[in-house]
Amino acid sequence: MIRFSTILLFFLFMMMASSLVAQPSPGSDHVDVRMISDVSVISPGDSGTFGFHMTIEEGWHTYWKNPGDSGIPARISWSGADGFETGEIQWPWPETFQEEHLITHGYKNETLLMVPFSASADLQPGSYELTANLEYLVCEKVCLPAFERYNITIEVGNETEYHAGNRALVSRFTEKLPETDHGLEPAFTVDEGTVLLRLTGDLTSLGDFDPDDITFYAYTDDMIEPSAPQQAQLDDDALWLKLQQSRYAPGTLTELNGVVVIRGSEGVTALDIQASR
């Protein structure tokens, strides 16, 4: 009886211990992640940006917020963040990957996942430590999960001070966030699963591009089928995109939210699209 309860206790202990001990993180061998803040000192009531700068091994990729046919986007949970408010991840526009028979959306080489944060107005000056638990998946032919923990110390002071290098990094990737003030009007129709998106307005601002170099990425996985071919057409005052409704759509789409990425001759333009029908 004593032995039995000892064994039971041992297992209970092991179970508790295993939930405390960090997860094995095989994906970490293929991605180097550095957590940064664009501010070194923050004044109460001000805001800044945290960044998770991922340097990804050649041949491997991580995922965008809507990963496509498979894959999983990164997730971040925060602790010790009393007095700080952290927002949603801001995702630079993605690239398309072909994985076997599937199409996925994500990043190769390098990306920066940005999280806006603010210090509450009544914070006392001093040092504050925040902890971010980051979970992501990295894939080549095989996929490996990663579970990492980062601690960052933020000084609260009278005046916000920026870290020049980190601020430059953040602004380099802020340029890769979908533009919201592009001035183009989106509208769409759905006919038997075929989604026709129309953008009207001043298309000259988009520069020179070939309609074949346009991709629409929906923000969630229940709108557009990632592996269905997309077609774009340009006429005098409108850009048309023909897409296929997702098999996971809960009915005929009433909203279409995503990013139109135009890989033009002078660079990439990414347009935030928020359309309802």
Place this chain on the structure above:
Amino acid sequence: MKRIALFTALLGLALWAWNGTIATESASTDTQAQVGQPAPIFTLMDSNGNSHSLDDFLGQHVVLEWLNHDCPFVRKFYNAGEMQRLQEYYAEQGVVWLSIISSREGEQGYQTPDEINASIEEKNMRPAAVLIDEPGEVGRMYNARTTPHMFVINTEGVLVYDGAIDSNPSANPADIEGAENYVVAALSASMNGEEVATPTTRPYGCSVKY
């Protein structure tokens, strides 16, 4: 109002013109699995050399589980003992659980019959059979995308669930608890003669290595 009508008319016109010039893609054929339709019949060998045909199991519920033991999402459920628990529980309820490996030889997750049997023993697996689907014909018939990818077939042979194992797409075993298991939900509903509330979801995991 006028502008909307005009716009709708224009869109309709554009759609019509477009359909005329560009052929629309249609992937579905008679042999493709589709929720609400009879599940495509297949016959596969298991790891012991026995042949199993889906129509042998009419009158019973059938679960299809796409399997690759080297995939972290599969390991999430096997290392926690959750997949085995479900296999055992539903076997007691008369459900036929078929685990299917569609990995091509040389690819991740491929196992010889002996290796499959060793995994069954080592991991204490409790499926009715582990079926070998090389070169992936049945996987393609069901459009199995990931491991795991789960399907539930009712007693009349109709596919009633196609999708993820649960509602929390994560490789973290700690996320099993608290997630809604869609296979459990589909089986519970179907065994009670009710409609499956969530018949299709996006599966998550590793791509099937066809």
